[in-house]
Amino acid sequence: MARAMRESAVPVSSLTLRGQRTRAALVKAARAVFERRGYHDTRVVDITKAAGVAYGTFYTYFDSKELIFAEVVEELHRDFRAESSSDPEVTSDDLAARIERTNRGYLRAYRKNARMMAVLDQVDTFNPVLRDIRLTLRHHWVERSAHMIQRWQDAGLVDKAIDASYAATALGSMVSRSAFVWLVLGEPYDEEQAVQQVTLLYCRALGLPYELPPEGDTRSS
Amino acid sequence: MARAMRESAVPVSSLTLRGQRTRAALVKAARAVFERRGYHDTRVVDITKAAGVAYGTFYTYFDSKELIFAEVVEELHRDFRAESSSDPEVTSDDLAARIERTNRGYLRAYRKNARMMAVLDQVDTFNPVLRDIRLTLRHHWVERSAHMIQRWQDAGLVDKAIDASYAATALGSMVSRSAFVWLVLGEPYDEEQAVQQVTLLYCRALGLPYELPPEGDTRSS
Amino acid sequence: MARAMRESAVPVSSLTLRGQRTRAALVKAARAVFERRGYHDTRVVDITKAAGVAYGTFYTYFDSKELIFAEVVEELHRDFRAESSSDPEVTSDDLAARIERTNRGYLRAYRKNARMMAVLDQVDTFNPVLRDIRLTLRHHWVERSAHMIQRWQDAGLVDKAIDASYAATALGSMVSRSAFVWLVLGEPYDEEQAVQQVTLLYCRALGLPYELPPEGDTRSS
Amino acid sequence: MARAMRESAVPVSSLTLRGQRTRAALVKAARAVFERRGYHDTRVVDITKAAGVAYGTFYTYFDSKELIFAEVVEELHRDFRAESSSDPEVTSDDLAARIERTNRGYLRAYRKNARMMAVLDQVDTFNPVLRDIRLTLRHHWVERSAHMIQRWQDAGLVDKAIDASYAATALGSMVSRSAFVWLVLGEPYDEEQAVQQVTLLYCRALGLPYELPPEGDTRSS
DNA sequence: TATGAATGAGACTTCATTCAT
DNA sequence: TATGAATGAAGTCTCATTCAT
Numbered sequence: 001m002a003r004a005m006r007e008s009a010v011p012v013s014s015l016t017l018r019g020q021r022t023r024a025a026l027v028k029a030a031r032a033v034f035e036r037r038g039y040h041d042t043r044v045v046d047i048t049k050a051a052g053v054a055y056g057t058f059y060t061y062f063d064s065k066e067l068i069f070a071e072v073v074e075e076l077h078r079d080f081r082a083e084s085s086s087d088p089e090v091t092s093d094d095l096a097a098r099i100e101r102t103n104r105g106y107l108r109a110y111r112k113n114a115r116m117m118a119v120l121d122q123v124d125t126f127n128p129v130l131r132d133i134r135l136t137l138r139h140h141w142v143e144r145s146a147h148m149i150q151r152w153q154d155a156g157l158v159d160k161a162i163d164a165s166y167a168a169t170a171l172g173s174m175v176s177r178s179a180f181v182w183l184v185l186g187e188p189y190d191e192e193q194a195v196q197q198v199t200l201l202y203c204r205a206l207g208l209p210y211e212l213p214p215e216g217d218t219r220s221s
Numbered sequence: 222m223a224r225a226m227r228e229s230a231v232p233v234s235s236l237t238l239r240g241q242r243t244r245a246a247l248v249k250a251a252r253a254v255f256e257r258r259g260y261h262d263t264r265v266v267d268i269t270k271a272a273g274v275a276y277g278t279f280y281t282y283f284d285s286k287e288l289i290f291a292e293v294v295e296e297l298h299r300d301f302r303a304e305s306s307s308d309p310e311v312t313s314d315d316l317a318a319r320i321e322r323t324n325r326g327y328l329r330a331y332r333k334n335a336r337m338m339a340v341l342d343q344v345d346t347f348n349p350v351l352r353d354i355r356l357t358l359r360h361h362w363v364e365r366s367a368h369m370i371q372r373w374q375d376a377g378l379v380d381k382a383i384d385a386s387y388a389a390t391a392l393g394s395m396v397s398r399s400a401f402v403w404l405v406l407g408e409p410y411d412e413e414q415a416v417q418q419v420t421l422l423y424c425r426a427l428g429l430p431y432e433l434p435p436e437g438d439t440r441s442s
Numbered sequence: 443m444a445r446a447m448r449e450s451a452v453p454v455s456s457l458t459l460r461g462q463r464t465r466a467a468l469v470k471a472a473r474a475v476f477e478r479r480g481y482h483d484t485r486v487v488d489i490t491k492a493a494g495v496a497y498g499t500f501y502t503y504f505d506s507k508e509l510i511f512a513e514v515v516e517e518l519h520r521d522f523r524a525e526s527s528s529d530p531e532v533t534s535d536d537l538a539a540r541i542e543r544t545n546r547g548y549l550r551a552y553r554k555n556a557r558m559m560a561v562l563d564q565v566d567t568f569n570p571v572l573r574d575i576r577l578t579l580r581h582h583w584v585e586r587s588a589h590m591i592q593r594w595q596d597a598g599l600v601d602k603a604i605d606a607s608y609a610a611t612a613l614g615s616m617v618s619r620s621a622f623v624w625l626v627l628g629e630p631y632d633e634e635q636a637v638q639q640v641t642l643l644y645c646r647a648l649g650l651p652y653e654l655p656p657e658g659d660t661r662s663s
Numbered sequence: 664m665a666r667a668m669r670e671s672a673v674p675v676s677s678l679t680l681r682g683q684r685t686r687a688a689l690v691k692a693a694r695a696v697f698e699r700r701g702y703h704d705t706r707v708v709d710i711t712k713a714a715g716v717a718y719g720t721f722y723t724y725f726d727s728k729e730l731i732f733a734e735v736v737e738e739l740h741r742d743f744r745a746e747s748s749s750d751p752e753v754t755s756d757d758l759a760a761r762i763e764r765t766n767r768g769y770l771r772a773y774r775k776n777a778r779m780m781a782v783l784d785q786v787d788t789f790n791p792v793l794r795d796i797r798l799t800l801r802h803h804w805v806e807r808s809a810h811m812i813q814r815w816q817d818a819g820l821v822d823k824a825i826d827a828s829y830a831a832t833a834l835g836s837m838v839s840r841s842a843f844v845w846l847v848l849g850e851p852y853d854e855e856q857a858v859q860q861v862t863l864l865y866c867r868a869l870g871l872p873y874e875l876p877p878e879g880d881t882r883s884s
Numbered sequence: 885t886a887t888g889a890a891t892g893a894g895a896c897t898t899c900a901t902t903c904a905t
Numbered sequence: 906t907a908t909g910a911a912t913g914a915a916g917t918c919t920c921a922t923t924c925a926t
Contacts, residue, residue, distance in 0.1 A: 018905090019910060038347040040261055043895065054912045059897065118346045125339045125405060126259040135406065161433050166399075166418035169408065173398030178391045184346060185356060187390065197387035205426040212382050240885070264920060275887040280922070460926090461889060480789040482703055485916065496891045501918065560788045567781045567847060568701040577848065603875050608860035611850065612841045619836030620829075626788060627798060629832065639829035647868040654824050682906070706899060717908040722901070 010061065023061045025051045031072045035115035039069065039123050066129055073133050076116050081140070083109035095157065096210040100199040107179055107195055114183040121180065141176070142168050149206065158206050171202055244282045246272040252293045256336035260290060260344050287350055294354045297337050301330050302361070316378065317431040321420040328400055328416055335404040342401065362397070363389045370427065379427050392423055452503065465503045467493045473514045477557035481511065481565050508571055515575050518558050523582070525551035537599065538652040542641040549621055549633055549640075556625040563622065583618070584610045591648065600648050613644055686724045688714040694735045698778035702732060702786050729792060736796045739779050743772050744803070758820065759873040763862040770842055770854055770861075777846040784843065804839070805831045812869065821869050834865055 015023060029051035033042050044065055048058050062068040083105065110117060120137070123130045146168035152158040175198055182189040196212050203210035236244060250272035254263050265286055269279050283289040331338060341358070344351045367389035373379040396419055403410040417433055424431035457465060471492035475484050486507060490500050504510040525547065552559060562579070565572045588610035594600040617640055624631040638654055645652035678686060692714035696705050707728055711718050725731040773780060783800075786793045809831035815821040838861055845852040859875055866873035 016905095016909070022910075041347065044897090045895085056898080056913060057911055059899095060910065064896090122343055122346050124259060124261065125343050126262065138402075138406070162421065163414070163418050166410070166415060167422060169402055170395050170399045170419055170422050173402060174391050174395035177394030177398035181359070181390050181394060185359070189387070193384065194387060197384050198391055200383065201388060201391050201426040204428060205422040207425065237885080243885080265922085266920080276889085277887055277922095277924085278885080281885065284922095286921075458888070458926095464889075480787055482787065483789065486918090487916085498892060498919080499890055501920095502889065506917090564785055564788050566701060566703065567785050568704065573848075580844070580848070604863065605856065605860050608852070608857060609864060611844055612837050612861055612864050615840030615844060616833050616837035619840035620833045623801070623832055623836060627801070631829070635826065636829060639826050640833055642825065643830060643833050643868040646870060647864040649867060679906080685906085707901085708899075718910090719901095719903085719908055720906080723906065726901095728900075 019060075022051075022053060022057065026053070026058060026061055027068065027071050027075065030068045031075070031116065034069065034072060034119050039119050066127070069123070070129065070133055072116070073120060073137070076113055076120070077137055077140075079113060080109050080137075083112060095152065095208050096199065096203050099202055099208070100195060100210075103175055103199050103202070104195045106175055107183075107191055107198075110176075110179040110183055111191070117180065118184040121184070138172075142172050145172055152206070152208075157208065162206065167206070171205065174198065174201070240282075243272075243274060243278065246274065247279060247282055248289065248292050248296065251289045252296070252337065255290065255293060255340050260340050287348075290344070291350065291354055293337070294341060294358075297334055297341070298358055298361075301334060301358075316373065316429050317420065317424050320423055320429070321416060321431075324396055324420050324423065325416045327396055328412055328419075331397075331400040331404055332412070338401065339405040342405065359393075363393050366393055373427070373429075378429065383427065388427070392426065395419065395422070461502075464493075464495060464499065467495065468500060468503055469510065469513050469517065472510045473517070473558065476511065476514060476561050481561050508569070511565070512571065512575055514558070515562060515579070518555055518562070519579055519582075522551050522555060522579075525554060537594065537650050538641065538645050541644055541650070542637060542652075545617055545641050545644065546637045548617055549625075549637055552618075552621040552625055553633070559622065560626040563626065580614075584614050587614055594648070594650075599650065604648065609648070613647060616640065616643065682724075685714075685716060685720065688716065689721065689724055690731065690734050690738065693731045694738070694779065697732065697735060697782050702782050729790070732786070733792065733796060735779070736783060736800075739776055739783070740800055740803075743776060743800070758815065758871050759862065759866050762865055762871070763858060763873075766838055766862050766865065767858045769838055770858055773839075773842040773846055774854070780843065781847040784847065801835075805835050808835055815869070815871075820871065825869065830869070834868060837861065837864070 012020060012023065026047060030042075030047045033046045033050050037046065042065065044058050045055060047065075047068070048055050051057075058068075062071070120134065123134065125131055125134075146164045149158060149162070149164040149167055153160055153162070153164060178194070178198060181187050182194060200210055200212060233241065233244065247268060251263075251268045254267045254271050258267065263286070265279050266276055268289070269276050279289075283292070341355065344355070346352055346355075367385045370379060370383070370385040370388055374381055374383070374385060399415070399419060402408050403415060421431055421433060454462060454465065468489060471494075472484075472489045475488045475492050479488065484507065486500050487497060489507075489510070490497050493499075500510075504513070562576065565576065567573055567576075588606045591600060591604070591606040591609055595602055595604070595606060620636070620640060623629050624636060642652055642654060675683065675686065689710060693705075693710045696709045696713050700709065705728070707721050708718055710731070711721050721731075725734070783797065786797070788794055788797075809827045812821060812825070812827040812830055816823055816825070816827060841857070841861060844850050845857060863873055863875060
């Protein structure tokens with residue numbers, strides 16, 4: 001994941017405590033500003049002002065806006081993973097329940113990070129470094145899904161007419177882009193209903209049984 | 222849709238023939254440059270150079286870079302509509318065939334406009350004018366789908382447990398985002414197989430019958 | 443002489459009259475500022491202020507300070523050539539007189555351009571572009587001298603123990619560096635006496651006869 | 664020579680042993696960096712890194728980059744003197760041999776310090792402190808030469824038509840600038856031949872007898 | 885209409901120097 | 906003494922937009 005490529009020349013570990021605090025303040029401020037103004041309209045000075053440090057201090061820790069963005073996204077990435085893979089001990093055999101749980105986790109994580117996801121989405125497809133970040137975030141989900149579908153096919157649970165790789169891309173796109181539509185573009189939605197509907201479509205597409213809970217049961221997230 | 226907001230102060234109709242030609246040259250050049258360099262890295266001078274006109278001429282026709290972009294996207298929008306609604310006379314009763322045809326048309330249109338779609342994607346979610354353009358393009362597809370699903374439900378062809386609106390968003394996201402993944406992010410894919418797989422998932426999700434053509438039958442698009 | 447490398451991307455010939463005037467004003471102003479402040483302490487803003495144009499106008503014509511400096515030096519180079527090779531019709535057979543005339547011309551040209559010569563001297567030996575300019579200016583003189591000495595040797599006027607190339611470098615250095623000492627470092631001197639003394643040493647070094655004019659005859663320059 | 668002006672506010676003698684070592688390390692590092700990057704491109708941080716001390720430590724010993732440069736040049740000056748006045752016991756009556764020895768010493772010293780000489784040359788003629796350093800280095804040589812020529816004239820060895828002061832400047836310029844051309848600008852040369860040719864010209868200019876050694880005798884320096 | 889020069893605000897980045905520890 | 910983080914003034918360059926011809 002080319003960590004070295006994405007961080008400032010000065011490794012965090014070699015910083016004094018004070019330095020680490022300032023650096024962290026910059027990253028935190030950067031995220032807030034990115035969320036408020038988007039990537040392209042964020043100026044280095046916005047970040048330093050938000051962090052309460054002098055302009056030049058930014059360059060003590062980061063070589064450019066691009067690199068602090070990479071750092072913020074890496075944090076996002078971590079948060080996302082943690083958030084969406086909660087309930088790790090549950091190993092129910094009920095596939096539909098597992099899919100529902102994953103979708104619920106994903107939507108919840110997306111909601112908590114919606115602004116940053118919007119920013120990530122707008123980030124230059126034409127910029128190699130940022131594009132790389134994007135692809136990394138994507139692969140985490142798609143590969144995991146493809147493997148799962150494959151296993152389900154091997155177990156005779158899913159029709160072999162379905163191509164695991166295409167399905168992983170398509171169904172992953174369905175969930176993530178829907179989240180974008182609801183949480184970034186702001187189309188009205190109810191999170192629990194969204195979870196159920198998306199899971200319903202997901203399961204039926206793969207031929208897995210899934211029953212909606214009786215109406216009115218809207219377990220809030 | 223606030224047409225006036227999105228076009229030059231000077232209406233096209235009031236232009237001389239020469240003026241119309243120059244204007245068209247600018248729009249064409251703008252699209253080419255946007256595709257090559259993306260929205261943010263395109264400078265007005267790039268457009269005028271590509272169009273073979275003087276720098277200042279740009280402002281005879283457009284008030285800003287934003288506005289010529291809107292114009293380009295509107296053209297894209299038209300192309301997209303035209304391209305994806307080909308075979309207008311076919312009114313087969315076979316729903317799956319119609320869905321497949323729509324998906325094939327969408328992917329073909331996406332392929333022909335992939336670079337511009339990438340640019341559209343990177344365009345500021347935070348910018349009201351451009352965001353409006355985005356939403357417009359989206360609504361065309363989603364509303365159409367929602368109505369269709371609704372009709373199918375009314376006809377008893379689709380389970381009423383499915384919410385037409387959520388499904389339209391989810392399945393539309395599935396198709397459009399997959400197209401993005403394949404054609405913009407460049408993940409490897411085969412167009413005909415993609416059409417079939419996406420249609421397969423789409424139909425099964427809704428409970429509509431769909432049979433993959435026998436293997437080896439790869440009708441090229 | 444790699445003209446293209448040393449000028450702005452926009453060729454002078456393609457400029458409007460107005461543009462040519464502005465460009466010339468910038469070059470003139472640049473020379474004045476370089477002379478007053480030296481190369482390293484000259485800011486682009488100093489040049490534009492001196493030329494009476496806006497900051498950005500500089501970049502309409504030059505890509506950097508380095509490149510406008512190259513332009514100024516090229517002008518200096520031209521002036522220098524013209525100034526120091528006056529009296530072109532005189533083709534006296536008296537070698538000493540010719541050498542004296544050349545030295546007198548050189549010192550006069552140096553005096554007229556002393557500030558710029560000082561700047562040229564301080565210009566980064568470490569910078570390839572500027573270093574190239576330096577070498578070009580040097581070669582004009584040294585090669586000319588070497589050829590001349592060679593011819594005098596062929597004619598039996600100069601001892602063949604002398605190596606024409608080393609002598610050209612050494613005697614050229616003598617004249618040019620003395621000029622630097624007097625006119626840039628400001629050591630006291632009298633120009634006519636300097637011409638005579640330098641010519642005397644030059645001629646005797648080569649074994650050519652040269653008589654100082656009777657004392658008191660100080661033809662002023 | 665305003666020693667106080669050119670050194671740190673803290674006199675070396677009042678430093679602890681540890682302090683003296685750190686200070687010396689800085690001066691040594693500074694010279695190395697100046698030689699590698701030139702004066703203007705050398706940053707204080709380069710020096711401290713090369714010396715292996717913390718950034719702030721620099722300012723414990725020197726008030727500015729200018730002042731540590733002065734220190735380095737003073738060292739250069741000392742080296743130069745020592746190097747070029749080797750063979751102190753020889754007091755031959757042969758003037759030509761003495762001139763040759765001096766020239767050989769000068770070229771050897773120049774060669775050993777060529778990079779620093781280049782840096783010195785590029786240093787601002789417009790900066791009073793640094794200019795002072797320059798002049799000091801020059802005077803050492805010129806005054807010595809002028810006195811010598813004067814003595815030779817008094818002894819009837821050199822024509823009184825020659826002005827000792829002008830000749831000292833001119834001949835000194837010849838030697839030093841030739842060294843610059845060969846060793847800094849990098850024109851090809853052979854050191855022993857250079858010594859002989861320069862000495863030959865020097866002696867003949869003054870009317871002193873000098874015989875080139877028989878060909879092939881290239882005493883290596 | 886067309887031209888292209890002129891403008892200047894705005895963003896980026898550097899780095900000598902200061903300062904708290 | 907030594908450290909290295911913090912500062913911010915100063916400079917560079919860009920480019921959307923205006924304007925005189």
